[in-house]
Amino acid sequence: MTSSFDFAPLFPAGLPAPSARWTGLAKYSFVGGNNDSEQVPLDDLIEAANLALQREGRSLATYGLAHGPQGYLPLREFLVAKLKRDAGINCTVDDLLIVSGSLQALDLVNATLLTRGDTVIFEQDSYQGSLTRLARLGVNVIGIPLDNDGMRMDVLATTLADLKGRGIRPKYIYTIPTVQNPTGSIMPEGRRTELLRLSADYGVPVFEDDCYADLVWSGQRPPAIHAMSPNGGVIHIGSFSKSIAPALRVGFIVAPWDVMSRMLALKTDAGSGALEQMVLAAYCKPHFSTHVPALTKALRTKLDTLMEAVNEQFGTAAEFEEPKGGIFLWVKLPDQVDTLKLYQAALAAGVSINPGPEWSTDKNHSRSRLRLCFASPSHQQIREGVAVLAEVCRKEFGVPARSANVENRA
Amino acid sequence: MTSSFDFAPLFPAGLPAPSARWTGLAKYSFVGGNNDSEQVPLDDLIEAANLALQREGRSLATYGLAHGPQGYLPLREFLVAKLKRDAGINCTVDDLLIVSGSLQALDLVNATLLTRGDTVIFEQDSYQGSLTRLARLGVNVIGIPLDNDGMRMDVLATTLADLKGRGIRPKYIYTIPTVQNPTGSIMPEGRRTELLRLSADYGVPVFEDDCYADLVWSGQRPPAIHAMSPNGGVIHIGSFSKSIAPALRVGFIVAPWDVMSRMLALKTDAGSGALEQMVLAAYCKPHFSTHVPALTKALRTKLDTLMEAVNEQFGTAAEFEEPKGGIFLWVKLPDQVDTLKLYQAALAAGVSINPGPEWSTDKNHSRSRLRLCFASPSHQQIREGVAVLAEVCRKEFGVPARSANVENRA
Structure with missing residues (x-):
């Protein structure tokens, strides 16, 4: 639909920036509150x-x-x-x-x-x-x-x-x-x-x-x-x-x-x-009361897969506390990692993450942090996606070092 | 749930007035965009x-x-x-x-x-x-x-x-x-x-x-x-x-x-x-393309019932143009009728209507007008509700005169 009518002069001051066109979810999507499609009852x-x-x-x-x-x-x-x-x-x-x-x-x-x-x-x-x-x-x-x-x-x-x-x-x-x-x-x-x-x-x-x-x-x-x-x-x-x-x-x-x-x-x-x-x-x-424990159990296994993959791919470069529930892991990377930049590079490689500064009132504290949602991707997508993310992070920021992987397996 | 915490000082200026508690629909409800429940496919x-x-x-x-x-x-x-x-x-x-x-x-x-x-x-x-x-x-x-x-x-x-x-x-x-x-x-x-x-x-x-x-x-x-x-x-x-x-x-x-x-x-x-x-x-x-004509046909018969009832009960006191579609009739009553007051009195008698001033930029022009929605009430409810409304209107404003009914039937 083409429009020659110019709406721009009618917009009031202070409107948020226009949205970009929707281009679909990333191949490896670790963002959003999406759930595990296998667990929809x-x-x-x-x-x-x-x-x-x-x-x-x-x-x-x-x-x-x-x-x-x-x-x-x-x-x-x-x-x-x-x-x-x-x-x-x-x-x-x-x-x-x-x-x-x-x-x-x-x-x-x-x-x-x-x-x-x-x-x-x-x-x-x-x-x-x-x-x-x-x-x-x-x-x-x-x-x-x-x-x-x-x-x-x-x-x-x-x-x-x-x-x-x-x-x-x-x-x-x-x-x-x-x-x-x-x-x-x-x-x-x-x-x-x-x-x-x-x-x-x-x-x-x-x-x-x-x-x-x-x-x-x-x-x-x-x-x-x-x-x-x-x-x-x-x-x-x-x-x-x-x-x-x-x-x-x-x-x-x-x-x-x-x-x-x-x-x-x-x-x-x-x-x-x-x-x-x-x-x-x-x-x-x-x-409800029987569905929720079953869902929670399935989510817990995905968290295990994610934590394992992060440990395996990032080694000591990634720090996190094990969450007590939910669908996300909050990860701290080394200080030199700017997750807003990592977000862009990872997206180009097919991996979407939530960069820390978008989830914090303290941009400094959260600069090298990121949120990974694990409910929606499959176990295999979690493993593959984290591997791609680590590769991108290494290329952009030099961490994790190649040896991390080996160290961790030792 | 009782609360001793006083939220009132926290409300910003300019909030709309608080809502009243929901008390259900009127017995004869001629308001809202409600549809004909019989026509839900x-x-x-x-x-x-x-x-x-x-x-x-x-x-x-x-x-x-x-x-x-x-x-x-x-x-x-x-x-x-x-x-x-x-x-x-x-x-x-x-x-x-x-x-x-x-x-x-x-x-x-x-x-x-x-x-x-x-x-x-x-x-x-x-x-x-x-x-x-x-x-x-x-x-x-x-x-x-x-x-x-x-x-x-x-x-x-x-x-x-x-x-x-x-x-x-x-x-x-x-x-x-x-x-x-x-x-x-x-x-x-x-x-x-x-x-x-x-x-x-x-x-x-x-x-x-x-x-x-x-x-x-x-x-x-x-x-x-x-x-x-x-x-x-x-x-x-x-x-x-x-x-x-x-x-x-x-x-x-x-x-x-x-x-x-x-x-x-x-x-x-x-x-x-x-x-x-x-x-x-x-x-x-x-x-969709077969449902809509069937729905429209059913709505048209309800409009006929409503127009007949209004003519019968209000006689020449009620003027309206026949709508070309939809679910409402816009009615003009004699100038002495204030439909905001009629609304209150009718509601007390179990009939809800839309008073004209709420549907107009010109409160004077719309003062004696009202909107009657006809999709939701049954044919019988339409007839009974309009009769109650006419009775209330007569009591409050002296119109329609008792003779209107008779005149119209002649």
Whole structure:
């Protein structure tokens, strides 16, 4: 379609740069929250779709299936039970809002609380999608360093005190406490208590993103921060993207009515996709609790393959902590490696990675780090892709040395 | 869930008022774009869901089914053929963006072109969802009066000239030319040509909302304005909400790459619901062209029931033009009727209506007008609901007089 009409003078200032045309996924794709296609519970999803449509398909003629703006009631009922069982959260269907993926949850929470110039607190390494949203909104993001137990409370305490001294009340403390993205840590219960104490002391709510919390190797997770809160100052979000399938755009928010009623006024999309909600509800009630352990087990074997491949190909040049769940590995390469440059060179060789600086508030700290997602590629693709990546990295940065491979095998 | 944490001090200025709790649909609901539940093509949708999931269900593990940010390719391919056949639009899959209902289309087009203080041109009576969006964005809306052929070009010409004289270049001319909402008119081809000439003369693009264009009683519609444009200065949007089912949140945008690439940069939702896109594509290719005439025929009989009921209950007190398609009737009551007040009183009696002032840029002109949607209620509900509405209106405003009923039957 050719257009001689010139739209350019009509664009307002501050638009993001135009997107490039889609050229498909890389041959070896270690990016994005994509899942393991072998683990999509296809037969049961088909059965659920049949059941849901036969039972209630005619209600698709009504916006939101006439269940109101908070979403399909049976899905909210499933979530009430699931959140109680898995995360210890006590809530009712009235505290839940079904959204079009947790990205819409981020947008709604941000739109409800933030305005240009505001300050929020983040984990230093964090989810790119959350970070880019705040940059777009003109919000100041303060990153708190992480250790193996997640956000460091000593630094959070001094940061909050410092901000208070400067008259700044942050709008929220954003955390991914259960399988942190990208580090894969799980914040222990004691630290969650401490976080809640600081939240209460400074009047700063916690924004808990529990997107990956279903995928814990041990099957055991601490109670959600939301569940432990004595004052209700926690907004909790989650998703079915990681536990079932990401192309189904279904996530949820648990929030008190004060916040919920504001978010509902901002959610002007006439409801999130109802067919996906119906099918999920019909599927999850009987199958969720058996599907998730099977999925987690399969993901764990892929992590093993990835860690093995990274050790084999990068040797001591690659450092990482074993994640406690999830679908990604956060890797530190030698300081001379600039992963933004590595990203470009690797992509040209058919390997896509997430360069560290896109997943961090501290570009220096993250310069030689990268995130590798392992759920989507096959075991063989993982092995081949990591080998190509190591080859590219060696060519560009001289590491890993050729001997690494041999050393490691010794 | 009780919360003692006080979120209120954290809300930024300018948030919309909080939503009230959902209390369900009115007993007699004449509002919203809800469709006829009897006409949901259930068996074929179930077959399509089975087919799509069996064939491609595993690809749900990948965001957007790996078809890129513009949406599921077979659905875009269907739309290319459908838009050519029905609306005369020549486009390719690269010109199409699948969105989460045409409401997301409105948001993306607005975000791409508008900033606070801008001016846009509307039809004087228009879609509430479009009007409220612009009010939220702080954009000035200039309404052009309608006649039985849609937007009046003589007034549009003088308005554009006047604005140009004042140094104002409107960002777009928004029109619902094919089954106008709420008047139900169809803009003839000659007037479309005239609109395009004015658009080119003043460098103001046309924003064509073809949301209801599938539902034309005659089965014949003029070519889309997009199809007639000599310079490509038209953004065209549409939806499956009215032709298939509104709870499936699937709409689309046709736009040149200049605009498309900007919208893609703003669509940060990781894709619209893929299951709904898969099912729609599998359903529409074989069934769309036979389903729509059957649906339209059923809707036409409901319109007949509604017009009969309004004539019977309101007599000469209610004036309306017979719509040329769609799911709503735009009714003028005597001047003393304030439909915002009628709305409240009717709701208390179990009847929901759309008061005119919410669907117009001219509150005076629309004060005694209302919109009645007829697709969702049954024939019996239509008759009963209109009788209750007339009773409420008589009690509140003294019209229709008791004798109207009798007069009309004579």
